Amino acid sequence: LTMIVDGHTGIEHTFPVEIVYDDVLQMWKPEPGRGLAxxxxxxxxxxxxxxxxxxxxxxxxxxxxxxxxxRLRGFVPPEVVIPRARRRMMAPDEDYNHFLCARICEQAIGLGIPVQPGGHGQMQGINTHWEIWMMTHGGMSNLEALYCGTHNGARHLGLEGDLGSIEPGKLADLIVIERGKDPAKQIRDTEAIQWTIANGRVFDAKSMAERMSDGTLGPAPQFFWMAEGYSPSRVPPAVGGCHGCGHPNACGWMRQ
Known part of the structure; x- marks a missing residue:
């Protein structure tokens, strides 16, 4: 709350409660004609x-x-994905706190407060999708969550004149969803991306190969962990490593 009083432009991370009440909402609510407020x-x-x-x-x-x-297998090193994703902890859904915290997102947009997805070093690439999907866990509609993930993010950064919506004069930064997929109906379809367009350049989302003017695809990028003999550890190839070192000679199952 002191961040609101002090005039910060944004609050990063959740309020650690399920809902907020009128004392907070009245302080937080935008007031027309009052500058930042x-x-x-x-x-x-x-x-x-x-x-x-x-x-x-x-x-x-x-x-x-x-x-x-x-796509995680193609774009993220296996030693990043596998240690977190393969050996998982389990808990009942009611133990997961984000279902409760996400309710405040719905309260905020009801007051006209801009809500947008963030991240804190979680799984690369897919984390932004998670953030958008989890907003619906708190009561947002799919369209509200999509608006938060597009227009609101650009607005919060002061870039709404260039990004955040498809309009004449804005930069051609957008994604094209696969035919037959519709995140307005099924929010998880946000990850069904066919093309990524970055400042007018078109890339195949499955390979990151650029689509050329003649319709063909250029070469797909090769990432450092794809190089022959790459290892994130200092274990020599002749020495057996532990299950978590990621060395290709020691843990072939990570490369399968």
């Missing part, structure tokens, strides 16, 4: 952390077999 102090809840209890990140590890996810 007319815009509102933005809320970036970072539900994958969700202060005050078991965080949302682990819910996804529990419910999805992320070590099999084709």
């Amino acid at each position: 007319s815009v509102g102090v933005g809320y970036t809840p970072t539900l994958s952390v969700a202060y005050g209890g078991l965080s949302g990140e682990y819910w996804w590890y529990q419910h999805d077999e992320l070590w099999k996810h084709p």
Whole structure:
């Protein structure tokens, strides 16, 4: 609350409670004609952390077999994905705190407070999708969550003149969803991306190969962990390593 009083532009991470009451909401509510207060102090809840209890990140590890996810396998080193995703802890859904914390997101947008997804070093790439999906766990509609993940994020950073929506004069930074998928109906379809367009350049989302002007794809990038003999450890190839070192000669199952 002191951040709101002091005039911060945003609150990062969740309030560690289920809901907030009128004393907080009246202080937080945007007030037209009062400078920064007319815009509102933005809320970036970072539900994958969700202060005050078991965080949302682990819910996804529990419910999805992320070590099999084709794009995580293609774009993130296996020694990052597998230690977190393969050996998972389990808990009842009611123990996960993000379901409760996400309710404040719905309260905030009802007051006109901009809410947008954040991150805190959780799983690369897919974490932004998690954040958008978890907003619906607190009562947001799919369209509200999508608005938070597009327009509100750009607005919070002061970039709404260039990003956040498809309009004449804005940068061509957007994604194209696969035919037959619709995140407005099924929120998890946000990850069914066919093309990523970055400042007008078109990339195949499955390989990150650029689509050229003649319609062909350029070469897909090769990442450092794909190099022959790469190992994140200092274990020599002739020496057996532990199950967590990621050395390709010691832990072939990580490369399968």
